[in-house]
Amino acid sequence: MVRNIASYITIALTICILIHISFQSNETIDLTKYSTKGLDLSYTVSDDANESDKLLASNSTSDYEFSPYLGKSFVGFKEALAFKESGGNYFSVNTYGYLGKYQFGAETLKMIGIKNPAQFLKNPRLQEKAFLANTARNKWILRRDIKNFVGKRINGIIVTESGILAAAHLGGPGSVKKYLRSYGLDNFADGYGTTVHHYMKRFSGYDTSFIKPNKLAKAI
Template identity: 75%
Template sequence: MVKNIASYLLLALTICILVEVSFPSVETVDLSRYSTDGLVLNYTVSHDANMGEHVKASKDGYETFSPFLGKSFVGFKEALAFSESGGNYRTINSYGYLGKYQFGKETLKLIGVRNIQKFLSNPKLQEKAFIANAQRNKWILRRDINRFVGKRINGVLVTESGILAAAHLAGPGSVKKYLRSYGLDNFVDGYGTTISNYMKRFSGYDTSFLIPNKKAKVSTL
């Protein structure tokens, strides 16, 4: 009887040893020493993580619309400004073009701006100048917009925003020549940018906000 009890105890001890070896105990961590007091815990994912859903690259490497503003009018003007100057209100390029939207002095005179230093130091004035110039260009090109929007020239779908962006680059007269020659007369600026580049790059934005205005001016007061 005693021998049997000893055998059972030995067997139980062996089983306990095997269990301990096979399943080592997990050390208990004392969490009382840790605290989240004072930490900002409302983290959000960066917009960059979703940028791929909003930015589409064309074959020539240009982004076809703004990642955060989409195809809105604000998206249009900010994308154009970034292309022109990187959005810098005070910049003057090597050809003497001025400000965020890179205006020429003669164009500024047409819309009522003559004080260049005031223009460069006044962001609100530059924004007004962009609107006025775009309204004037839309009036000059109104017939061409009606005639050519929806057609393809040099493989690029013609849109109103593309036409207005090209007019900002090259002037409305050059855009008329481009459209009416079906792309044969393709203006190139000093940096090698063409009307067809801008037609493609700024295609499909909503520019309905702009009212055609032959006499569009800005107040410099």
């Protein structure tokens, strides 16, 4: 009988101790006793989120910056060309007086409706419109040559539409016609020695279907 009573008392004490421990484990921890002061903390956050925000915020091709991830898209084409022309600088003027991100001459600007080069240089959005207009105009002028020569090999390179349009930006559509129709013998070079052939090769294979041929294309 005494043993049974002792066993009951032992069980009761054990239950009380477990309940007490359980309540203690639920107590709120006082975090004020802890501090990160003096610790060398390092956080690594991807830049991808910021880049995505930039692209989502952009509502026109003129808002894109040059990136190696643009690939062979039309935006990739114009940004690669701009990088070669001026390093992508809207306010660049070279030693021959060519202006802006795409290095336009005053006479070319007149043909697409821009009569004030100084204002043009200060206006990035107008420069983007000028590039689109001039490329559309060149594509109309060279439409037959695009049809006849794209896919053919001249001077070791396959002729592509984007190569033709880039070369036309460099030396004008007339120089490109001479190059193609002479099968590479008449190879125009600009003041710095850059040739039609070089641009045909460097800017080949981009998707320029975005540009529609337009004889009367204007920037404004």
